[in-house]
Amino acid sequence: MSAVLIDGKAIAAQIRSDLAKQVREIKAGGLVPGLAVVMVGDDPASSVYVNMKKRVCEELGIYSEQHLLPASTTQDELLGLVRQLNSDPSIHGILVQLPLPGHIDEQAVIAEISPRKDVDGFHAVSLGSLVAGQPGFVPCTPAGVMRLIKSTGVEVQGKECVVVGRSIIVGKPTALLLLQESGTVTVCHSKTVDLAAKCRQADILVVAVGRPGLIKGDMIKPGAVVIDVGINRVEGRLVGDVEFETAREVAGYITPVPGGVGPMTIAMLMHNTVQAALMQRQD
Numbered sequence: 001m002s003a004v005l006i007d008g009k010a011i012a013a014q015i016r017s018d019l020a021k022q023v024r025e026i027k028a029g030g031l032v033p034g035l036a037v038v039m040v041g042d043d044p045a046s047s048v049y050v051n052m053k054k055r056v057c058e059e060l061g062i063y064s065e066q067h068l069l070p071a072s073t074t075q076d077e078l079l080g081l082v083r084q085l086n087s088d089p090s091i092h093g094i095l096v097q098l099p100l101p102g103h104i105d106e107q108a109v110i111a112e113i114s115p116r117k118d119v120d121g122f123h124a125v126s127l128g129s130l131v132a133g134q135p136g137f138v139p140c141t142p143a144g145v146m147r148l149i150k151s152t153g154v155e156v157q158g159k160e161c162v163v164v165g166r167s168i169i170v171g172k173p174t175a176l177l178l179l180q181e182s183g184t185v186t187v188c189h190s191k192t193v194d195l196a197a198k199c200r201q202a203d204i205l206v207v208a209v210g211r212p213g214l215i216k217g218d219m220i221k222p223g224a225v226v227i228d229v230g231i232n233r234v235e236g237r238l239v240g241d242v243e244f245e246t247a248r249e250v251a252g253y254i255t256p257v258p259g260g261v262g263p264m265t266i267a268m269l270m271h272n273t274v275q276a277a278l279m280q281r282q283d
Protein backbone atom coordinates (compact mmCIF):
# COMPACT_ATOMS: atom_id res chain seq x y z
CA MET A 1 0.00 0.00 0.00
CA SER A 2 1.22 3.49 -0.70
CA ALA A 3 -0.17 6.59 0.97
CA VAL A 4 -2.18 9.24 -0.86
CA LEU A 5 0.02 12.32 -1.32
CA ILE A 6 -1.39 15.51 0.16
CA ASP A 7 -0.55 18.07 -2.50
CA GLY A 8 0.14 21.22 -0.48
CA LYS A 9 1.32 23.03 -3.59
CA ALA A 10 -2.00 22.54 -5.37
CA ILE A 11 -4.10 23.27 -2.26
CA ALA A 12 -2.12 26.46 -1.58
CA ALA A 13 -2.52 27.52 -5.23
CA GLN A 14 -6.30 27.12 -4.89
CA ILE A 15 -6.32 29.20 -1.68
CA ARG A 16 -4.27 31.92 -3.39
CA SER A 17 -6.58 31.96 -6.37
CA ASP A 18 -9.65 32.30 -4.09
CA LEU A 19 -7.87 35.08 -2.20
CA ALA A 20 -6.96 36.91 -5.42
CA LYS A 21 -10.65 36.96 -6.32
CA GLN A 22 -11.54 38.22 -2.83
CA VAL A 23 -8.86 40.93 -3.06
CA ARG A 24 -10.27 42.09 -6.41
CA GLU A 25 -13.71 42.44 -4.81
CA ILE A 26 -12.32 44.29 -1.78
CA LYS A 27 -10.35 46.63 -4.03
CA ALA A 28 -13.47 47.35 -6.07
CA GLY A 29 -14.94 48.59 -2.78
CA GLY A 30 -12.00 50.99 -2.38
CA LEU A 31 -9.83 49.07 0.08
CA VAL A 32 -6.34 47.78 -0.79
CA PRO A 33 -5.05 45.19 1.71
CA GLY A 34 -1.48 46.03 2.73
CA LEU A 35 1.30 43.94 4.31
CA ALA A 36 4.56 45.26 5.74
CA VAL A 37 7.44 42.81 6.08
CA VAL A 38 10.32 43.85 8.29
CA MET A 39 13.67 42.09 8.17
CA VAL A 40 16.78 42.93 10.20
CA GLY A 41 20.14 41.74 8.88
CA ASP A 42 20.76 39.62 5.80
CA ASP A 43 20.11 36.01 6.79
CA PRO A 44 19.92 34.20 3.40
CA ALA A 45 16.98 31.96 4.40
CA SER A 46 15.03 34.99 5.69
CA SER A 47 15.75 36.86 2.44
CA VAL A 48 14.29 33.97 0.44
CA TYR A 49 11.10 34.03 2.59
CA VAL A 50 10.78 37.83 2.39
CA ASN A 51 11.10 37.72 -1.41
CA MET A 52 8.54 34.92 -1.64
CA LYS A 53 6.08 36.95 0.43
CA LYS A 54 6.61 39.97 -1.82
CA ARG A 55 6.01 37.85 -4.94
CA VAL A 56 2.82 36.30 -3.59
CA CYS A 57 1.50 39.74 -2.52
CA GLU A 58 2.04 40.90 -6.12
CA GLU A 59 0.27 37.79 -7.46
CA LEU A 60 -2.75 38.46 -5.24
CA GLY A 61 -2.91 42.23 -5.72
CA ILE A 62 -1.99 42.92 -2.08
CA TYR A 63 0.05 46.07 -1.48
CA SER A 64 3.35 45.19 0.19
CA GLU A 65 6.29 47.03 1.70
CA GLN A 66 9.66 45.54 2.57
CA HIS A 67 11.64 47.20 5.32
CA LEU A 68 15.14 45.73 5.06
CA LEU A 69 17.15 47.06 7.98
CA PRO A 70 20.87 46.59 8.67
CA ALA A 71 21.97 44.06 11.32
CA SER A 72 23.20 47.02 13.41
CA THR A 73 19.61 48.30 13.89
CA THR A 74 18.88 48.89 17.56
CA GLN A 75 15.86 47.53 19.36
CA ASP A 76 14.54 51.07 19.84
CA GLU A 77 14.82 51.80 16.12
CA LEU A 78 12.94 48.59 15.31
CA LEU A 79 10.25 49.32 17.90
CA GLY A 80 9.91 52.81 16.39
CA LEU A 81 9.32 51.34 12.93
CA VAL A 82 6.72 48.89 14.30
CA ARG A 83 4.89 51.78 16.00
CA GLN A 84 4.96 53.77 12.75
CA LEU A 85 3.49 50.78 10.86
CA ASN A 86 0.88 50.27 13.59
CA SER A 87 -0.53 53.71 12.84
CA ASP A 88 -0.16 53.54 9.03
CA PRO A 89 -3.66 53.12 7.55
CA SER A 90 -2.30 51.62 4.31
CA ILE A 91 -0.81 48.70 6.27
CA HIS A 92 -3.17 46.05 7.65
CA GLY A 93 -0.66 43.33 8.49
CA ILE A 94 2.83 43.57 10.01
CA LEU A 95 5.27 40.71 9.89
CA VAL A 96 8.69 40.87 11.52
CA GLN A 97 10.81 38.14 9.99
CA LEU A 98 12.37 35.90 12.64
CA PRO A 99 14.97 35.20 13.82
CA LEU A 100 16.15 38.68 14.80
CA PRO A 101 19.80 39.41 15.62
CA GLY A 102 20.79 38.41 19.17
CA HIS A 103 20.88 41.97 20.57
CA ILE A 104 17.14 42.40 19.90
CA ASP A 105 14.51 40.92 22.22
CA GLU A 106 12.10 39.15 19.84
CA GLN A 107 9.30 39.02 22.39
CA ALA A 108 9.49 42.79 22.96
CA VAL A 109 9.19 43.40 19.23
CA ILE A 110 6.27 40.99 18.77
CA ALA A 111 4.55 42.59 21.77
CA GLU A 112 4.80 46.01 20.09
CA ILE A 113 2.87 44.89 16.98
CA SER A 114 -0.77 45.94 17.20
CA PRO A 115 -2.79 42.74 17.77
CA ARG A 116 -5.10 43.98 14.99
CA LYS A 117 -2.16 43.77 12.55
CA ASP A 118 -0.57 40.62 13.96
CA VAL A 119 -0.91 38.49 10.81
CA ASP A 120 1.80 36.07 11.98
CA GLY A 121 -0.36 35.30 15.03
CA PHE A 122 2.57 35.33 17.48
CA HIS A 123 1.36 38.20 19.70
CA ALA A 124 0.26 37.13 23.19
CA VAL A 125 -3.23 38.45 22.39
CA SER A 126 -3.50 36.22 19.31
CA LEU A 127 -2.13 33.18 21.16
CA GLY A 128 -4.43 33.91 24.10
CA SER A 129 -7.42 34.04 21.76
CA LEU A 130 -6.40 30.66 20.39
CA VAL A 131 -6.25 29.17 23.89
CA ALA A 132 -9.59 30.74 24.76
CA GLY A 133 -11.18 29.54 21.51
CA GLN A 134 -11.95 33.14 20.53
CA PRO A 135 -11.58 34.56 17.01
CA GLY A 136 -8.11 35.93 16.29
CA PHE A 137 -5.13 35.49 14.00
CA VAL A 138 -4.00 31.87 13.90
CA PRO A 139 -0.27 31.30 13.28
CA CYS A 140 0.19 30.56 9.58
CA THR A 141 1.91 27.16 9.59
CA PRO A 142 -0.53 25.54 12.07
CA ALA A 143 -3.44 27.02 10.11
CA GLY A 144 -1.95 25.48 6.96
CA VAL A 145 -1.53 22.12 8.71
CA MET A 146 -5.24 22.12 9.60
CA ARG A 147 -6.23 22.90 6.00
CA LEU A 148 -4.10 19.99 4.79
CA ILE A 149 -5.73 17.61 7.29
CA LYS A 150 -9.19 18.85 6.19
CA SER A 151 -8.29 18.22 2.55
CA THR A 152 -8.05 14.47 3.27
CA GLY A 153 -11.67 14.34 4.41
CA VAL A 154 -10.54 12.64 7.64
CA GLU A 155 -12.48 14.07 10.60
CA VAL A 156 -10.35 15.24 13.54
CA GLN A 157 -13.15 14.72 16.07
CA GLY A 158 -12.47 11.76 18.37
CA LYS A 159 -9.17 10.88 16.66
CA GLU A 160 -5.89 10.23 18.43
CA CYS A 161 -3.75 13.19 17.36
CA VAL A 162 -0.03 13.30 18.13
CA VAL A 163 1.99 16.47 17.61
CA VAL A 164 5.76 16.06 17.79
CA GLY A 165 7.32 19.41 18.71
CA ARG A 166 6.04 22.04 21.14
CA SER A 167 7.35 25.31 19.68
CA ILE A 168 5.20 28.40 20.00
CA ILE A 169 5.36 28.79 16.21
CA VAL A 170 4.20 25.33 15.18
CA GLY A 171 3.71 22.57 17.76
CA LYS A 172 1.69 24.29 20.49
CA PRO A 173 -0.76 26.17 18.25
CA THR A 174 -1.27 23.04 16.13
CA ALA A 175 -2.10 21.04 19.26
CA LEU A 176 -4.63 23.71 20.30
CA LEU A 177 -6.27 23.72 16.87
CA LEU A 178 -6.59 19.93 16.89
CA LEU A 179 -8.09 20.13 20.39
CA GLN A 180 -10.52 22.78 19.16
CA GLU A 181 -11.66 20.26 16.53
CA SER A 182 -12.21 17.72 19.35
CA GLY A 183 -9.20 15.53 18.65
CA THR A 184 -7.59 13.73 21.58
CA VAL A 185 -4.21 15.40 21.55
CA THR A 186 -0.80 14.27 22.78
CA VAL A 187 2.15 16.66 22.47
CA CYS A 188 5.62 15.09 22.30
CA HIS A 189 8.99 16.81 22.65
CA SER A 190 12.65 16.09 23.30
CA LYS A 191 11.97 14.69 26.79
CA THR A 192 9.17 12.34 25.68
CA VAL A 193 9.82 8.73 26.68
CA ASP A 194 9.24 6.18 23.89
CA LEU A 195 8.33 8.57 21.10
CA ALA A 196 7.79 5.63 18.74
CA ALA A 197 5.00 4.16 20.90
CA LYS A 198 3.28 7.55 21.15
CA CYS A 199 3.48 8.09 17.38
CA ARG A 200 2.15 4.60 16.67
CA GLN A 201 -1.10 5.52 18.44
CA ALA A 202 -1.73 8.48 16.14
CA ASP A 203 -4.54 8.55 13.62
CA ILE A 204 -3.26 12.04 12.82
CA LEU A 205 0.47 12.66 13.25
CA VAL A 206 1.96 16.15 12.89
CA VAL A 207 5.74 16.38 13.09
CA ALA A 208 7.52 19.72 13.62
CA VAL A 209 10.97 19.06 15.04
CA GLY A 210 13.75 19.92 12.60
CA ARG A 211 15.48 16.51 12.61
CA PRO A 212 15.72 14.84 9.20
CA GLY A 213 14.07 11.43 9.08
CA LEU A 214 13.26 11.30 12.84
CA ILE A 215 9.96 9.52 12.22
CA LYS A 216 10.31 6.20 10.39
CA GLY A 217 7.65 4.03 8.81
CA ASP A 218 7.58 1.61 11.77
CA MET A 219 6.55 4.51 14.06
CA ILE A 220 3.38 5.15 12.06
CA LYS A 221 -0.06 3.57 12.52
CA PRO A 222 -1.30 2.00 9.29
CA GLY A 223 -3.62 4.40 7.48
CA ALA A 224 -2.65 7.48 9.55
CA VAL A 225 -2.64 11.05 8.24
CA VAL A 226 0.98 12.24 8.44
CA ILE A 227 1.80 15.94 8.18
CA ASP A 228 5.52 16.67 7.98
CA VAL A 229 6.29 20.29 8.88
CA GLY A 230 10.06 19.82 9.04
CA ILE A 231 12.32 21.56 6.57
CA ASN A 232 15.89 20.31 6.68
CA ARG A 233 18.66 20.79 4.17
CA VAL A 234 20.61 17.55 3.71
CA GLU A 235 23.33 17.41 1.08
CA GLY A 236 21.75 20.31 -0.79
CA ARG A 237 18.29 18.70 -0.77
CA LEU A 238 15.23 19.65 1.29
CA VAL A 239 13.87 16.81 3.42
CA GLY A 240 11.30 16.61 6.19
CA ASP A 241 11.31 15.14 9.70
CA VAL A 242 9.56 12.01 8.41
CA GLU A 243 11.46 9.33 6.52
CA PHE A 244 9.27 9.64 3.46
CA GLU A 245 10.07 6.37 1.68
CA THR A 246 9.28 4.11 4.66
CA ALA A 247 6.42 6.27 5.94
CA ARG A 248 4.50 6.35 2.68
CA GLU A 249 4.27 2.53 2.73
CA VAL A 250 2.32 2.65 6.02
CA ALA A 251 0.47 5.98 6.17
CA GLY A 252 -2.93 6.59 4.59
CA TYR A 253 -2.11 10.18 3.65
CA ILE A 254 1.23 11.98 3.74
CA THR A 255 2.64 15.40 2.86
CA PRO A 256 5.80 15.55 0.75
CA VAL A 257 8.72 17.87 1.56
CA PRO A 258 8.97 20.13 -0.31
CA GLY A 259 5.46 20.76 -1.64
CA GLY A 260 3.48 19.96 1.51
CA VAL A 261 3.23 22.37 4.44
CA GLY A 262 5.68 24.96 3.05
CA PRO A 263 3.43 26.53 0.38
CA MET A 264 0.51 26.58 2.84
CA THR A 265 2.32 28.87 5.28
CA ILE A 266 2.49 31.79 2.84
CA ALA A 267 -1.07 31.16 1.62
CA MET A 268 -2.32 31.41 5.21
CA LEU A 269 -0.29 34.60 5.76
CA MET A 270 -2.13 36.11 2.81
CA HIS A 271 -5.41 34.85 4.23
CA ASN A 272 -4.64 36.57 7.55
CA THR A 273 -3.68 39.79 5.74
CA VAL A 274 -6.99 39.88 3.86
CA GLN A 275 -8.85 39.17 7.13
CA ALA A 276 -6.91 41.99 8.83
CA ALA A 277 -7.90 44.44 6.09
CA LEU A 278 -11.57 43.42 6.34
CA MET A 279 -11.52 43.73 10.15
CA GLN A 280 -9.87 47.15 10.07
CA ARG A 281 -12.40 48.36 7.50
CA GLN A 282 -15.12 47.68 10.07
CA ASP A 283 -13.29 49.58 12.84
Ligand code: NDP
Pocket residue numbers: 141164165166167168169170171188189190191192195208209210211214229230231232261262263265
Ligand atom coordinates in the same frame (compact mmCIF):
# COMPACT_ATOMS: atom_id res chain seq x y z
P1 NDP B 1 11.89 24.42 17.29
O1 NDP B 1 13.34 24.10 17.24
O2 NDP B 1 11.43 25.72 17.85
O3 NDP B 1 11.13 23.25 18.08
C1 NDP B 1 11.45 21.92 17.86
C2 NDP B 1 10.64 21.04 18.77
O4 NDP B 1 11.01 19.69 18.53
C3 NDP B 1 10.88 21.30 20.25
O5 NDP B 1 9.64 21.31 20.94
C4 NDP B 1 11.75 20.13 20.69
O6 NDP B 1 11.53 19.70 22.02
C5 NDP B 1 11.29 19.05 19.76
N1 NDP B 1 12.31 18.02 19.59
C6 NDP B 1 13.63 18.19 19.34
N2 NDP B 1 14.24 16.99 19.23
C7 NDP B 1 13.30 16.06 19.43
C8 NDP B 1 13.31 14.65 19.46
N3 NDP B 1 14.43 13.95 19.24
N4 NDP B 1 12.16 14.00 19.70
C9 NDP B 1 11.01 14.68 19.92
N5 NDP B 1 10.93 16.03 19.89
C10 NDP B 1 12.06 16.70 19.66
O7 NDP B 1 11.39 24.25 15.78
P2 NDP B 1 10.09 24.84 15.01
O8 NDP B 1 8.85 24.37 15.63
O9 NDP B 1 10.28 26.28 14.76
O10 NDP B 1 10.29 24.11 13.59
C11 NDP B 1 10.24 22.71 13.49
C12 NDP B 1 10.55 22.33 12.05
O11 NDP B 1 9.54 22.85 11.22
C13 NDP B 1 11.86 22.87 11.51
O12 NDP B 1 12.40 21.92 10.58
C14 NDP B 1 11.45 24.11 10.76
O13 NDP B 1 12.35 24.43 9.71
C15 NDP B 1 10.12 23.67 10.21
N6 NDP B 1 9.20 24.76 9.91
C16 NDP B 1 8.54 24.72 8.74
C17 NDP B 1 7.64 25.69 8.40
C18 NDP B 1 6.93 25.57 7.12
O14 NDP B 1 6.39 26.55 6.63
N7 NDP B 1 6.86 24.39 6.51
C19 NDP B 1 7.38 26.83 9.28
C20 NDP B 1 8.04 26.74 10.57
C21 NDP B 1 8.94 25.75 10.85
P3 NDP B 1 11.87 20.62 23.32
O15 NDP B 1 10.77 21.65 23.37
O16 NDP B 1 11.83 19.66 24.43
O17 NDP B 1 13.20 21.23 23.05
